[in-house]
Amino acid sequence: MATTKKKSAPPTKKPQSFLDAPINKQLSKEDKLQLYRMIVGIRRFEERSLRAYNQGKIGGFLHLYIGQEAIAAGVVSLMEENDHIITAYRDHGHALAVGMSMNECMAEMYGKYTGCSKGKGGSMHFFAPDKNYWGGHGIVAGQTPLGAGLAFALKYKGLKGCAIAFLGDGAVNQGSFMETLNLVSLWNIPVVFVIENNGYSMGTSLKRSSAEENLAHRADGFDIAWEVCDGHDAFEVREVADRAMKRAREEHKPFLLEIRTYRYRGHSVADANHEKYRTKEEIEEYKRTKDPINLIKSQLLADGTLTEALAKKIDQEKKDEAEASAKFAEDSPYAPREEIQTDVYWEVDNDADNKLKGSYFFND
């Protein structure tokens, strides 16, 4: 793993194919197909969500992960039993990657009772503790101390594992993140921070928001190891993330991994300016040369894992799955009004014996 101290160091020279790296070589054909299915699945789910949003079925904000799929899929594919992940509000990819269903995710965005949070959270707040996935958070960088906490708990309990906390390029300038970097280094917390650098925090480019554009370089200020890589190739993501995660698990050292990626759509669907603060040419260029689906597809066609026919079949499967989830969401009911005041307090929700005293809610 590279821990170069040079300012604005260029990325390490890329090997012929990241498929040859040991962590990827050990993947079975089925593993590789599963990775492919996941990336395609995230894309199709996001596209279907966009349609639903434009139809008025999804309220609030919708932060699409289109263009960034290889990162969530790649990192999550490396998770072991005691690894835990957390991210911000661009969370659909991570949710699907850990194994949440399209049904519960779409239903959540529709606000329905069958949603993963019973309709109480929405697009920005998907959670699956049973899959070691802790959300889904709306305040930029607010999740980074939480991620440090997950890792702290693993170490406290003597478990071999790491926490992976995702954040965006805009989040690195939040005070809470920088405080957290200091703390995890000081305390040797096994957390890997993955900066999904898509070049823009809402409408503000990297150049206009960060004095030091080499974002991972901040780690030097806290004596944390760092590396920069690209996030278009899922196998590259796996190769780099694996080293960071192993280091965290085995040495209890934090890691700052900056992954350069791109989002095809705006910050959220409500972002009407995303073709103004970026050029159409820039967006098209990325789609043409760095699309994560195209990249993994061409690699898997080359090594015989995929055929064009199978790729087409998987694509249709995922489209159908996404469509079915929209129907599921549409047909599902909303939560009854009594649910507005459940899931507020654990103690109230678990007071079958009526032991609690005093008033917990104060409507007249």
Added chain:
Amino acid sequence: MPLITYREAIKQALDEEIQRDENVCIMGEEVAEYNGAYKVTEGLWAKHGDKRVIDTPISEAAFSGLAIGASMLGIRPVIEMMFMSFSYVAIDQLFNNASFCRYMSGGLMNVPIVVRGPANGGTSVGATHSHTIEYMVANHPGLKVVCPSNAYDAKGLMKAAIRDNDPVFVMENTLLYGEQWEVPEEEYIVDLGVANILKEGTDMTIISHGRCAMLSLEAAKTMEETHDISVEVVDLRSIRPLDEETILNSVKKTGRALLVEENKPYCGVDAQISHLIQLKAFDYLDAPVHRVSSIDAPTIYAKPLEDWQIPNQERIIAMAMKLMA
């Protein structure tokens, strides 16, 4: 029964709970090697070590968030805010993440943290160190807050807070740390949501919390001796959850209510209590609900002025007499 200080009572609670549950740990600035800025955690680091009593850098947002994240996996951190005022630096973590993660996940997780520290003025530490934020905590569904006024309640409520599976704030008071009360040696808990009648009376009720409850008790005794007025004093102890029943029963009995708080008046705890009383005991009232809050300005530094600003005997008794008029 042993006579111990408020500070010692809290320390006993922390010590006992650390021994009882391996997941309980203490975190905060100067809590370990310095033995606590106000000596509340004195000796605990020497006794329990680095894993259980943890010094943090000056990073409230980071260590509050870390504590919340750790609690999601079952650790039960008791974090100290050296002054509750410092919680403002960690507002997103303490008031968003701690209170909302359970709700936004539809009940899939809980956050069993305790946030403890002094929330008071009267010590010439100025406006940025003298916040009494219990009203702010209480306004966030998902959070709980208690204000012990004496050593007995401090120990019992702290233990209850640590065992509670939701986030609980415990508002302490630097002016109470050195005061003594009787505290039994046997283990006991003071449940959340239960107020305490410090003194029974018939002519009027004073409802208060925190150190003001002790001030109110003193004022009540003076009023009895000097003015022959029988004052009942209700100590809320628990702000959220709130013992509405005890408040209302007392006011229904006496017909007159005086609320005393160190909060500033606008939307302090007593604004809520006042609404409750007028809504649910209207027909029993012989006078409007009266209130003594801190004088409505940032906490002043100059001692005699600060002593006038926070509730004191003179202001409490004057308002009580006004209520009886």
